[in-house]
Every structure is written in C-alpha cells, then in structure tokens.
Amino acid sequence: MPQSQPAPPVLAAFEAAPGFMPVDEGLALYAAAADAAGRLGLPLLEVGTYCGRSTVLLADAARTAGVTALTVDHHRGSEEQQPGWEYHDASLVDPEVGRMDTLPTFRRTLHAAGLEEYVVALVGRSPQVAAVWGGPLGLVFVDGGHTDEHASADYAGWVPHLADGGLLVIHDVFPDPADGGQAPYRIYRRALESGAFTEVSATRSLRVLRHNRPAA
Numbered sequence: 001m002p003q004s005q006p007a008p009p010v011l012a013a014f015e016a017a018p019g020f021m022p023v024d025e026g027l028a029l030y031a032a033a034a035d036a037a038g039r040l041g042l043p044l045l046e047v048g049t050y051c052g053r054s055t056v057l058l059a060d061a062a063r064t065a066g067v068t069a070l071t072v073d074h075h076r077g078s079e080e081q082q083p084g085w086e087y088h089d090a091s092l093v094d095p096e097v098g099r100m101d102t103l104p105t106f107r108r109t110l111h112a113a114g115l116e117e118y119v120v121a122l123v124g125r126s127p128q129v130a131a132v133w134g135g136p137l138g139l140v141f142v143d144g145g146h147t148d149e150h151a152s153a154d155y156a157g158w159v160p161h162l163a164d165g166g167l168l169v170i171h172d173v174f175p176d177p178a179d180g181g182q183a184p185y186r187i188y189r190r191a192l193e194s195g196a197f198t199e200v201s202a203t204r205s206l207r208v209l210r211h212n213r214p215a216a
C-alpha cells in the first residue's frame with residue numbers, strides 16, 4: 001500500500017523551497033507519484049525542476065517504491081521568470097554569467113530533504129532529452145515552459161514514453177483564460193481528446209490523467 005502523505009521532513013523541504021506549487025497540489029502530486037511508482041515500479045519523470053519544490057515529492061514517492069525520480073530542466077528559467085517578468089527572482093541569477101541558474105538551489109533543496117540518492121537530474125532542453133530517452137516511465141509530470149511551443153513539445157516528447165496505466169500530471173491547467181495561460185490546458189484537452197487518457201483527479205490547477213491501454 002503506497003504511503004498517502006510525504007514524510008514530514010520532505011513536506012518541510014517542499015514548503016521551504018522557492019517555487020509556485022501550493023501544498024494541496026503538492027499532496028495530489030505526491031499521491032499520484034506514490035500510486036504510479038507502487039503499481040508500475042517504473043521511474044517517475046518531471047519536466048520543470050526549477051528549485052526542486054515538486055521534485056522532493058516525486059523523490060520521496062520514488063524512495064518508498066524503490067524506483068528513481070528523473071527531473072529535466074535547463075535551469076535558465078522560463079520566459080516569465082526572466083528579468084522584468086512577473087515571476088523573476090533576482091536571487092537566482094548567476095552574477096558571473098548574468099543568467100538564471102536554479103541548479104545550485106535545486107541541489108540544496110534535495111540535500112535538505114535527504115533525497116539526493118533517489119533523483120537523477122537531467123540538465124538540458126526537454127525535447128532534446130526526450131529524444132534520447134529510451135525507457136518506459138510510470139509518471140510524467142509536465143511543469144516546464146508554459147508557452148504552446150514548449151508545452152506541446154513536452155507532450156509530444158514524453159507521452160510516448162509513458163507506460164500503460166501510467167499517469168500524466170499537468171500543472172497550471174486553467175479552463176478559464178482569466179485565470180492563466182492556456183498552453184497547459186490545451187495539452188490537457190489534447191490528452192483527453194486522444195482517447196488514450198482518463199481523468200483521475202483535479203486539485204486546483206493540477207490534473208492527473210491515467211494512460212489507458214490502447215483498444216485491442
């Protein structure tokens with residue numbers, strides 16, 4: 001039986017990490033990760049590491065099930081995290097190169113949670129990593145670039161690696177454009193309209209979809 005909640009030090013590391021995910025969405029992500037890892041025994045993959053806030057939840061579920069959490073990010077930040085934009089954090093700029101670098105903060109978050117050995121960080125552009133990735137995945141969590149170009153490339157690149165019965169989790173799904181950008185919503189619709197997914201849960205903007213076995 002998978003644990004239904006992350007371990008208390010992990011939840012503390014999640015809450016202390018810079019990032020954008022509220023606790024209720026984090027608990028829903030953890031529950032999906034624990035379910036997928038427990039049922040399928042396959043790696044869990046995240047697109048969009050940032051500072052590791054959501055990664056520690058996947059890592060804790062991976063630890064419990066004896067699998068590995070993989071997390072992909074170029075660590076240079078998304079469009080809306082660049083200087084002058086709404087989600088910019090100046091403390092995350094590398095003064096030597098003058099660009100965002102979230103990798104050192106991510107490593108501190110993982111260390112604080114005591115979960116370094118359960119995570120493989122893939123530093124690079126998501127479509128490029130997806131193109132060379134070879135194995136099946138138990139869960140794909142899409143929280144990378146929020147433009148149509150990036151969200152649809154994440155969907156096209158990673159969904160083919162998702163095992164039958166695996167979970168696709170999408171963050172920042174806003175059916176009403178007044179609440180936020182539409183790119184994650186569009187890949188959520190694409191997944192449902194493909195007929196290959198069934199919705200499992202919705203927690204604020206976090207959607208969990210189950211990959212169905214293709215009809216025989």
Ligand SMILES: C[S@@+](CC[C@H](N)C(=O)[O-])C[C@H]1O[C@@H](n2cnc3c(N)ncnc32)[C@H](O)[C@@H]1O
Nearest residue numbers: 019048050053054073074077078125126144145
């Ligand atoms: C919204 S943040 C992720 C937040 C994180 N999941 C959390 O809960 O704290 C998006 C991240 O995606 C990364 N990113 C955006 N486009 C990317 C791409 N094409 N390839 C790899 N990483 C990308 C950015 O560098 C940024 O760190």
